[in-house]
Structures are given as structure tokens and as C-alpha cells.
Amino acid sequence: MSEDRSPRVSVLWFRHGLRIHDNPALLRALEDTDIFYPVFIFDGESAGTKLISYNRMKFLLESLEDLDNQFRAKGGKLYVFFGSPIEIFAKFKAHLNFYKLTFEQDCEPIWQARDSSVKKLCDDLDIIWDESISHTLWDPREIIDTNGGSPPLTYSMFLHTVSVIGPPPRPVEDPCWDGIKFGVLPESLKRELDVRDKIPVPADFNLKPELKQSEYTIEWFGGENQALSNLRKRIAVEEKAFRQGFCQPNQTQPDLLGPPTSQSAALRYGCLSVRKFFWALHDTFSDVHNMPSNSNITSQLIWREYFYTMSVDNKYYAEMARNPVCLNIPWSSVKDETAKANLKAWEDGKTGYPFIDALMRQLKQEGWIHHIGRNAVSSFLTRGDLWISWEEGLRHFLRYLLDADWSVCAGNWMWVSSSAFEKLLDCNFCICPVNYGRRLDPYGEFVKRYVPELQKMPVEYVYEPWRAPLEVQEHANCVIGRDYPKRIVDHNVVSHENKEKMKEICKSLKVRTPHCAPSDELEIRQYMWLPDSCTSHLSTLK
Numbered sequence: 001m002s003e004d005r006s007p008r009v010s011v012l013w014f015r016h017g018l019r020i021h022d023n024p025a026l027l028r029a030l031e032d033t034d035i036f037y038p039v040f041i042f043d044g045e046s047a048g049t050k051l052i053s054y055n056r057m058k059f060l061l062e063s064l065e066d067l068d069n070q071f072r073a074k075g076g077k078l079y080v081f082f083g084s085p086i087e088i089f090a091k092f093k094a095h096l097n098f099y100k101l102t103f104e105q106d107c108e109p110i111w112q113a114r115d116s117s118v119k120k121l122c123d124d125l126d127i128i129w130d131e132s133i134s135h136t137l138w139d140p141r142e143i144i145d146t147n148g149g150s151p152p153l154t155y156s157m158f159l160h161t162v163s164v165i166g167p168p169p170r171p172v173e174d175p176c177w178d179g180i181k182f183g184v185l186p187e188s189l190k191r192e193l194d195v196r197d198k199i200p201v202p203a204d205f206n207l208k209p210e211l212k213q214s215e216y217t218i219e220w221f222g223g224e225n226q227a228l229s230n231l232r233k234r235i236a237v238e239e240k241a242f243r244q245g246f247c248q249p250n251q252t253q254p255d256l257l258g259p260p261t262s263q264s265a266a267l268r269y270g271c272l273s274v275r276k277f278f279w280a281l282h283d284t285f286s287d288v289h290n291m292p293s294n295s296n297i298t299s300q301l302i303w304r305e306y307f308y309t310m311s312v313d314n315k316y317y318a319e320m321a322r323n324p325v326c327l328n329i330p331w332s333s334v335k336d337e338t339a340k341a342n343l344k345a346w347e348d349g350k351t352g353y354p355f356i357d358a359l360m361r362q363l364k365q366e367g368w369i370h371h372i373g374r375n376a377v378s379s380f381l382t383r384g385d386l387w388i389s390w391e392e393g394l395r396h397f398l399r400y401l402l403d404a405d406w407s408v409c410a411g412n413w414m415w416v417s418s419s420a421f422e423k424l425l426d427c428n429f430c431i432c433p434v435n436y437g438r439r440l441d442p443y444g445e446f447v448k449r450y451v452p453e454l455q456k457m458p459v460e461y462v463y464e465p466w467r468a469p470l471e472v473q474e475h476a477n478c479v480i481g482r483d484y485p486k487r488i489v490d491h492n493v494v495s496h497e498n499k500e501k502m503k504e505i506c507k508s509l510k511v512r513t514p515h516c517a518p519s520d521e522l523e524i525r526q527y528m529w530l531p532d533s534c535t536s537h538l539s540t541l542k
């Protein structure tokens, strides 16, 4: 820094993107800067903190702590504040005269009011603001523009549009810290902003764990270092699959029991860059096969992009009535006592269907369930069994899922409940909570792990314990109605009724508004993990 000018101060505002690697907003903050402040603000909404359970908050706080440790190793720290970003940045300006604010784009409409107000504040106070795109592979706005001003309505149209744009950028380089000094807040500002010395813990938000520490089977940890170490393991799994001639091992060979290799929570908070993950998969494939890869190997990541892009201009995307891409289905009102009780039984994992209950308990206890499990419980809540609106399921998922992502979660709920994909996905494809579970976990080990009441139930009755003769139930210490709930509905009866209701709804849709829809039946089969042949599919699932 030359002697004749005042130091240039910049601020990086973390929201998602909680990492150092592939972080363009960090590089921009360090450019032409002498003093640097990394900050995170708890404003009651950012990073999905409006509706949040213990496990999700723990994951977020661990991610912040990991960042803080990395900055401390370089002589700085992550400043964590509570309050309104506008007020905090206005005070920052008054005390520190910072000239530049950088941040990663949060493309969903729920963040637009927050970001517009901060951008306006910057314009008013003569602060340069700089927004980088790195939470998604492409800029959703560019996808919409390339598609003629509206989001591509099918996944194959989406693929076509991004192929016109070209491959996503590769990760940016790591930052160079030479000549950068971390800022130290003046005492006066510290007092005004209630700055704490440590990253908060869940108890500071009055959140308590669902389980005792010793009871966790799978415990998830947040943070960039953890995510990068998990990435190495995940790439090893993918590489093995490529060598064996297939891809997407997490989806094609679902393993409910082993330690999950999912990166979804790390991607959701940005502890792992989606571009790093994307290119690691493609480069591994090319190395193994010595040829260019194709889009199949990262198709799941493209679904993530698709749902983000679909929501960008639709602030009603996560609700039914005002959402232009969502069918209005007359679901049962949860003001009705039966529906209310059924919803509660579903949330608490007490439906009397062991596979559904195991998954719902896993969700509450640990915060993550496999995609196939998500299909099963969401189908059960909506068009399959309980005929309750997907909005109720979304609310529950947003609270408990570690990877809960407003647009991705709502998009998937609309899909499974036939609310946005009505053309092909009718109740013929609804999931049987008995046979689907048995196909995935024939010995019921997963069920027994999360529903200990069924621990001693013989394998042939694990998925249908109500069929076990009373003496078998007594011998297993699991009498239905006493030790484990009776079924709240009979799947064979309600799924048939719901199928008829759905057919009527489809018939009544004379005028079809532009809906997002599956490209073809194969896409549905892959998404729902249905067997290949139509006849075997029907016999297995019905």
C-alpha cells in the first residue's frame, strides 16, 4: 500500500458459498484491496434459517466455524453478526469507510428483496457491489434469456438450452493472500453490533438435538474441509462405477445402510463448489475411459440447475394456489381432524407402515434420507396414500433436511405429487410402501434400525407387521396397536381411490397452462427408480 492514500477496505458477505475454494466473490473481494473483512449475518432468513431444526443449524454453524478457523490460520476471523444486513452495512460504512462489497448470487426469488435493498444501499453510499455466480453451474438468467425469455419447461429442453450456452466454467483459482490484511473491528463498532468472539452453537438459537450423541447411527458434519474430504471418497466410488461400466452409483445402486456419500448438504451451503464436483466427475470419467464424458454422469446436478432456473422468476414457486406452474389439486384440508392426525403420524414416523416410519424418523433424527426414500414418503403423503398437499410435506422437509433448498425441494415435491408433471405421472406409478421398501432392503435391516419396536419381528412380516399372527407379534414384543401403531390407511384401498381422483382431475384439465413436464417416460422411471419393464414395474409396485 502506498503512503499517500487511505487503505482500501472490502467486505465479503457470506450467505451460501461457505468455502475458500472456487469462490469468485472472495477473489473479487481481495482484488485492489488492502484490508479485508469476511462476514456472515444471521438475519432470521439467510441460509434457510427461518425454518430450521437442530441438525441443519448444527451443519451451518460447523460450516461457519470451519471458515472461521481457516481465516484465523491466516491472522483474521469470520465476523458473525445478528440483525438486518442494511443496518449492519450502513454502520460498517460509517465506521470503516469500506469501498467494495462482494457476494455470491443467491438466485432464488426469496432472496431478491434482501439483495435489492443491499444493492440500493451500496449505490446510495457509493459502495461498489459485486455479485458472482458460483452457486449454480450456469447463470439461471442466461439460461432463461437463451431460451427466449422463459425457463425451459422440460428437462430435455433444459439440456438443449445449456448445450447452446456451452459447458459450465471450471473452478476459479485459489486466492492469493499476499499483501492482504484482515480487518479488526474498532471497539465502538463492536459494541454497536454486538460482536461475539466465537461462532454461536445451536443452543444459542434454543435448538436441541432429537437424539443423544450416542444414539446417532449417521452423523453429518458441516464445513469445507469435511466436504473436500467427502469429495475424495465420493469420487473414488464414482471411479469404481465408471470402471465397472455404469454411472451415478448413488442412484442406480441405492444403499440405505452404509455411510452415505451424498454431497447434497455441502452443495446446499456451498461448502463444496458445484463446479468442482461437476468437473471432478467429468474429468474422472475421461481419465478412466480415455474419451470425453457425456451429460448422463452429472444428470442429477442438472436437475438441481433445472429447479433453480424454474423458480427464478416465480416467487410463488413453493406454494400451490398462486403458482402458475403448479396444478391446483383439491387435497384434503389439514383443518380436517383425520387429515391433521394423518399428517402428524407421517411427520412423527407413526403411520403403521414400517418403511415410511423408518424414513421419517431418520429424517428427524439425522437430517438426511436417500432420494428413493424421499420419493416413497412424498408419494405416501400426497397422491399415493394420504392425499395431503405437498406444501405440508415441503414445510416439514425444509425444517429437517440438511440439504433443504427452497426451489429444489419444492420442485421435487411438485414432481412427486403430480402437481407440475401431470401429463405422464399418474397414480399408476404411485409407490407401494410395502413392496418398494422390500425391494430396497429385503431383510428389513434399515427398518429395524429406525423402528426398534420391530427389532424382533420375523423378516416376512417386517414390512407388513399387521399380517403377523398375534402369537408372532407377542413373541416379537410388538403387538400392533399397543407397541407399534395400526396402519392409518389401507394402501390398497386409498391408492386406488386416489388414482381415480387423479384421473378425474386430469380429465377436467381442458385448458392446460404451460406446465413443466417430464421429457418422456424414461425420465420418470429413472427419477422414481422404477424397474425397466412396464409389466414388472406394475407387478412390483401395485
Ligand SMILES: Cc1cc2nc3c(=O)[nH]c(=O)nc-3n(C[C@H](O)[C@H](O)[C@H](O)COP(=O)(O)OP(=O)(O)OC[C@H]3O[C@@H](n4cnc5c(N)ncnc54)[C@H](O)[C@@H]3O)c2cc1C
Pocket: 248, 250, 251, 261, 262, 263, 264, 265, 267, 268, 300, 301, 302, 303, 304, 305, 307, 369, 370, 371, 372, 374, 375, 378, 397, 401, 403, 404, 405, 406, 408, 409, 410, 412, 413, 416
Ligand atoms: C420430495 C423431495 C424433496 C427433495 N428435496 C431436496 C432438497 O431440498 N435439496 C436437495 O439438494 N435435494 C432434494 N431432493 C433431491 C434428492 O433427493 C437429493 O438431492 C439427493 O437425495 C441427494 O443425494 P445424493 O447427493 O446422493 O444425490 P446424487 O445422486 O449424488 O446427486 C448429486 C447431486 O445432485 C443434486 N440432485 C440429485 N437429485 C436431485 C433432484 N431430484 N433434484 C435436484 N437436485 C438433485 C443434489 O445436489 C445431489 O447432491 C428432493 C427429492 C425429493 C423426492
